[in-house]
Amino acid sequence: MTQLPVLYLVACAAPPALRIRSGIQAGQDAGWDVCLVLTPSSRRWLADDIHDLEKLTGHPVRSEYKMPQDEDLLPSADAMLVAPATSNTINKWANGISDTLALGLITEAIGLRLPLTALPYCNNAQAAHPAFDRSVEALRSYGVTVMLGDGGFTPHPPRQGDLDAYPWAKAVGTLTT
Numbered sequence: 001m002t003q004l005p006v007l008y009l010v011a012c013a014a015p016p017a018l019r020i021r022s023g024i025q026a027g028q029d030a031g032w033d034v035c036l037v038l039t040p041s042s043r044r045w046l047a048d049d050i051h052d053l054e055k056l057t058g059h060p061v062r063s064e065y066k067m068p069q070d071e072d073l074l075p076s077a078d079a080m081l082v083a084p085a086t087s088n089t090i091n092k093w094a095n096g097i098s099d100t101l102a103l104g105l106i107t108e109a110i111g112l113r114l115p116l117t118a119l120p121y122c123n124n125a126q127a128a129h130p131a132f133d134r135s136v137e138a139l140r141s142y143g144v145t146v147m148l149g150d151g152g153f154t155p156h157p158p159r160q161g162d163l164d165a166y167p168w169a170k171a172v173g174t175l176t177t
Ligand SMILES: Cc1cc2nc3c(=O)[nH]c(=O)nc-3n(C[C@H](O)[C@H](O)[C@H](O)COP(=O)(O)O)c2cc1C
Pocket: 011, 012, 013, 014, 015, 039, 040, 041, 042, 085, 086, 087, 088, 089, 100, 121, 122, 123, 126
């Protein structure tokens, strides 16, 4: 059997995480072996779903760094999609902070030159903080495809997000197998 290329889907704690099955499905439909990585916050949001998500992906759902003596539980990634990407994770990622497994993986992935896409989800008040534009610009200059604006995600007024419009398949389509 041929091995499928491996996509790490890294989900932060924003409302599209509650529809992470759509992201997994979009990745699998595009021919990826999808592994799900959660931030500690999104893990809390999805605590009741972990077993089902592990069945759906066929892999453990990871959210904490392993112990040094432990073996890697996931196959190596060929690409990573950060979706939903919170303003918190975008700002920390742009600054090289690695205090969660999710950040550690995506920070290192910049150095490894892996294909990387971020599909943000935040409101326009969060996006108006001056750090946000700086972080998006920095990540783009590091080679990350940040799908903000036309053709991607546009920040909404607080409490007016549209989960149905979140473009999971389009984000997966920016990454080639
Ligand atoms: C109900 C709820 C909705 C939230 N929605 C968003 C959001 O759409 N975008 C965002 O950037 N942060 C949102 N947050 C805040 C993040 O969850 C918070 O910044 C968290 O620390 C993010 O952690 P993470 O980036 O490690 O996942 C929301 C928080 C709550 C409780």
